[in-house]
Amino acid sequence: MDFTDFVLIKGNGLKGLVDAGLETLPQQYIQPPEQRFDLSQVITEESLPLIDVSNWDDPEVAKSICEAASKWGFFQIINHGITMEALESMKSAVHGFFGLPNDERRKYWKGQSVSDTVWLKTSFVPEKEKVLEWKDTLCFRYIPEDDGSSSLWPPICKDQVLDYMKAAETIIKRLLEVLLKSLNVKEIDKPTEYALMGSLLINLNYYPHCPKPELTAGSGPHADASTITILLQDDIGGLYVRGTDGEGWIHVPPVEGALVVNIGDVLQIMSNDRYKSIEHRVVANRSKNRVSIPIFVNPGAEALIGPLPEVVASG
């Protein structure tokens, strides 16, 4: 089998490759030794805060969120208002989509997708990477209150994505209000809202079980370019975040019903470095197919990004 043709050109992705039966790890996925993840780098002395946001107006909640955003750039929230059923149905929808036959998934392959608001890809930017990441991703551009753009989305996950995004929008606004209030931004006006969250992307990540996870990267070390990212992960684990010493890695344990929130580069810049966009990575699992669903809250395409006037008031 010609790897490039089967995975990248024909659009079968990594899922297609794994389904075809793999005895050994294809060389395209083998990370050089210095890039590999090694459990000796895991720190257990530090852990990320788990914040109960049942009362967003509680000053203690705001304090915990802003402190976590400054110290770790990452935290988890519970009691955020999205029901357990909605979270479960979102994760099932990811398994549903990736469980489709190759020729059904391929209709959405990047560059040949039936819709310009949904595209399937493998790795991160396979054309540019020396070593590929062990994942496939179905990406959606979500346009609030626009029914037309989703008409060609895959029926197996369309309603779940739309319902989930609608519910998540409330949480996104709450989080941004809390984070910005602590930067002395009294009210988020329309231009600021556009700069913070003018473009919403949701990714359905699928990390197939991997015969040799220690040689591969599910997601290699990176920081998100977003304003903030809201992530739903399943119960498998494998997400690690840089510890405050800048060397070790902290595991983000799956917590039932929780959402992981992290600060992206844009909010680090807008906050003039008060909030931190922290490096993180994912290790694939040897026996289980892991799914995760990040929502990337991004600036509007035309927005100009820089430190907010409120954070440079003293020069």
Ligand SMILES: O=C(O)CCC(=O)C(=O)O
């Ligand atoms: O799969 C995860 O847990 C994290 C994924 C991630 O970091 C990303 O897609 O940017």
Ligand SMILES: [Fe+2]
């Ligand atoms: Fe990320």
